[in-house]
Amino acid sequence: MTTYGMVIDLERCVGCHACVAACKVQWEVPAGESRDWVVPIGPTKDAEGLLSGFYVGLCMHCERPSCVEACPTKATYKRDDGIVVVDRALCIGCGICVGACPYGARYHHAGLRKVDKCDFCQERLARGEEPACVTTCITSCRHFGDLENPESDASRHLAHSRRLESAEARLGPNVRYLAKDRTWRLVHDAFAPPAPELSTPAWLLQKIARPLILLAIGAAFAGQAIAFFSQLRRGEHPIEE
Amino acid sequence: MPNIPVLEPHITLDADEQEALQQRLIKKHDTAVILLHWFNACIWALELATGGALLAGDGYRIAPAWWRDFMISVFGSQGMILKVHVTAGIIWTTVLLVYGIFGFRKYLLRTVTNYLVPDRDDLRWLRSRLFLILGRPETLPPQGIYNGGQKLYGIVVYLGTAVIILTGFIMAHHIGPNWLVQWSILFHFLAAGGIFAGLFVHVYMGAVLPEERPAFYSMFTGKVPELYAYKHHYKWWRQYKETEAEWREELAREVESKPSSAPDGPAAKEDP
Numbered sequence: 001m002t003t004y005g006m007v008i009d010l011e012r013c014v015g016c017h018a019c020v021a022a023c024k025v026q027w028e029v030p031a032g033e034s035r036d037w038v039v040p041i042g043p044t045k046d047a048e049g050l051l052s053g054f055y056v057g058l059c060m061h062c063e064r065p066s067c068v069e070a071c072p073t074k075a076t077y078k079r080d081d082g083i084v085v086v087d088r089a090l091c092i093g094c095g096i097c098v099g100a101c102p103y104g105a106r107y108h109h110a111g112l113r114k115v116d117k118c119d120f121c122q123e124r125l126a127r128g129e130e131p132a133c134v135t136t137c138i139t140s141c142r143h144f145g146d147l148e149n150p151e152s153d154a155s156r157h158l159a160h161s162r163r164l165e166s167a168e169a170r171l172g173p174n175v176r177y178l179a180k181d182r183t184w185r186l187v188h189d190a191f192a193p194p195a196p197e198l199s200t201p202a203w204l205l206q207k208i209a210r211p212l213i214l215l216a217i218g219a220a221f222a223g224q225a226i227a228f229f230s231q232l233r234r235g236e237h238p239i240e241e
Numbered sequence: 242m243p244n245i246p247v248l249e250p251h252i253t254l255d256a257d258e259q260e261a262l263q264q265r266l267i268k269k270h271d272t273a274v275i276l277l278h279w280f281n282a283c284i285w286a287l288e289l290a291t292g293g294a295l296l297a298g299d300g301y302r303i304a305p306a307w308w309r310d311f312m313i314s315v316f317g318s319q320g321m322i323l324k325v326h327v328t329a330g331i332i333w334t335t336v337l338l339v340y341g342i343f344g345f346r347k348y349l350l351r352t353v354t355n356y357l358v359p360d361r362d363d364l365r366w367l368r369s370r371l372f373l374i375l376g377r378p379e380t381l382p383p384q385g386i387y388n389g390g391q392k393l394y395g396i397v398v399y400l401g402t403a404v405i406i407l408t409g410f411i412m413a414h415h416i417g418p419n420w421l422v423q424w425s426i427l428f429h430f431l432a433a434g435g436i437f438a439g440l441f442v443h444v445y446m447g448a449v450l451p452e453e454r455p456a457f458y459s460m461f462t463g464k465v466p467e468l469y470a471y472k473h474h475y476k477w478w479r480q481y482k483e484t485e486a487e488w489r490e491e492l493a494r495e496v497e498s499k500p501s502s503a504p505d506g507p508a509a510k511e512d513p
Contacts, residue, residue: 039437072426074297074309074319089320092412094426095419201423206300209427213301213434220438224445227374235374236451 004120005084005147005174006134006155008056010183013143015040015054019133019142020155026121026132033107034060035118037131040154048182055187056141056177058133059084059118060164063172068151070100072205082147082174085119088112095204102169102193120144124181148176164188168195250501267481269386269470270463273348275455277340284333289437291326294319296430303434327413334406350351356387357396362476363389383475390446394439402433406430 015038023035035058042052061084067076068084075090076097091114097114098106109116121131129135134142145152161176162184171193179187198206254262270278293304294312297319302309309319316322323386341349362382366389369379369406387395408425415422455469 016330017370069298072298072301073323085322089318090323092323092422092426093415093419094412094422096423098355098419108419160384198419199423201427205427209431209434210301210303213431213438216435216438217303217441220441224441224449227445228374228449230374231450 001148002080003147003174004133004145004173004186005061005154005176006058006120007143007154007161007176009141009143009157009178010053010056010187011164011179012139013038013054013056014139016138018136018138022117022132022136026124027116029116030109030111033109033116035105037117039191041183041190044186046182046185051182051186053179053183053186055191056101056193057105057227058175059101060103060171060173060175061120063174065169066100066102066169066171067097067106070096070196070198070202072096072202083122083125084117085122086115086117088114089114096199099197099199102171102196103164103173127238164191166194168190170194170201171196248463251278254468264470265465265467266462266464267467267478268463269465271348272463273340273344275460275463277336279405280336284329285436285440287329287334288326289433290315291322292433294322295326301430329497330344330406330409330413332412337402337406349450352395353399355387357392357399359389359396360385366390367393372433381473384473384477385480386474389476390442392466394443397439398436401436403438404428404432449460 003198006212017038020034020036020038023029027035028191037057039055039057040052041055042050044051061078061082063082065076065078065084068074068078072079072094073090073092075087075092076084077087078084080116093108093113093115095108095115098108099184106115106117108114121133130144131142134144143153143157145154149155151159158176160219161178163173165171165173177184177187195212291300291312294301294309296304297309312322313319316325362384365382366384369381370388370390372379373381408429411417411425412422412429414506446453447460448454453473455465456473459465467478
């Protein structure tokens with residue numbers, strides 16, 4: 001059993017954006033959009049003095065991904081190896097999943113008219129390579145690998161890693177962070193995920209329209225079944241008019 | 242006003258009259274309507290089968306999970322199911338547009354204005370039909386070429402078809418912002434689901450219920466026995482008889498206006 005994941009050491013990130021550039025080049029991400037991002041935090045002051053750093057974001061490949069639940073066609077699904085992917089042949093680009101991801105990890109690709117996101121460079125993985133952001137990082141702050149395999153680079157850094165979660169969003173992210181307490185407080189305050197949002201039409205479809213239509217279909221089927229058995233009980237006239 | 246026999250549905254016909262009417266077939270549907278009906282039925286079967294597999298998310302699906310697996314085994318992948326669904330939808334829309342544009346006056350406008358607007362008799366028919374199915378004795382009020390149930394379903398189908406085409410086009414080509422596509426999914430589902438729910442009643446009433454069976458056969462032959470028209474669609478039957486009487490008068494005038502001695506006149510062409 002494989003579960004791919006990543007551990008990012010925020011104390012080592014220098015904010016060079018090499019990972020972002022590598023990803024954009026690798027996957028031809030359009031201008032203004034991104035599959036991963038680096039955001040400066042601070043400078044600010046706490047009890048110990050001045051503090052600044054960088055927050056590194058990407059798809060968290062959650063254990064209980066809200067985007068998978070939100071997708072009407074199952075174009076977004078979780079592979080057996082834990083990677084959450086978008087099947088472009090099936091995605092209709094409705095963007096319900098974009099709003100459902102509390103980490104903001106998805107965007108609508110205007111050229112493709114599909115939703116796009118980080119997939120841990122699944123094509124590179126298939127060739128036995130690591131994701132582009134991992135191999136490009138100049139400070140080696142990204143540790144990628146099979147979280148189930150204690151020998152993997154990610155597993156070796158798993159011990160003190162933290163999950164970026166909140167009371168509203170406990171989705172079990174498989175991208176984790178290494179950070180000192182004071183850095184983590186800063187990151188958590190700024191980037192803790194809000195509750196996943198289901199758009200109004202998606203909510204109406206799930207909660208109102210679906211039960212309503214199922215009821216209508218059931219009632220119509222039951223109605224004609226009752227009528228049919230009533231007809232069988234009466235029998236047919238020997239002469240048809 | 243042509244002179245037609247006044248037969249009211251509440252007057253019981255004697256056996257000879259009934260047999261005479263039963264032997265005569267009168268035209269109910271044009272060929273174009275019959276072809277469109279069965280084309281529509283085939284496309285709907287395909288679209289419902291593929292659509293049920295496409296709406297696969299756990300919070301959305303109305304077909305059981307195995308249905309998606311079965312359709313994937315038929316078409317190879319869910320992506321292919323989407324392609325088939327969209328392609329069939331485009332073919333369907335194209336045919337409906339051709340029908341609607343070239344047959345606008347002859348078929349579409351006539352159907353919408355004459356056949357789909359319900360009157361009080363239609364509403365009474367719906368109530369009485371329900372009681373009849375449940376075994377309570379009721380007299381059905383006289384109906385036009387389509388009865389109250391067919392009209393009700395016809396309205397749902399016409400409105401639903403417009404919604405399905407519009408929302409399907411938006412989704413297939415991702416027209417407009419994401420919110421428009423999301424609302425399109427909802428209305429596409431509601432329209433298709435509403436029509437699908439009515440389909441059970443439509444198929445039962447049209448193909449299984451013995452009293453309406455001539456209507457089912459008429460979707461192949463275009464014709465129904467006159468007795469069926471008299472008993473089930475009395476208002477239409479009267480209209481038909483008026484049209485028939487007018488046609489006979491017209492024919493008689495034509496024959497009278499032609500010189501009887503003309504060697505190539507209609508009289509000369511008559512069968513012995």
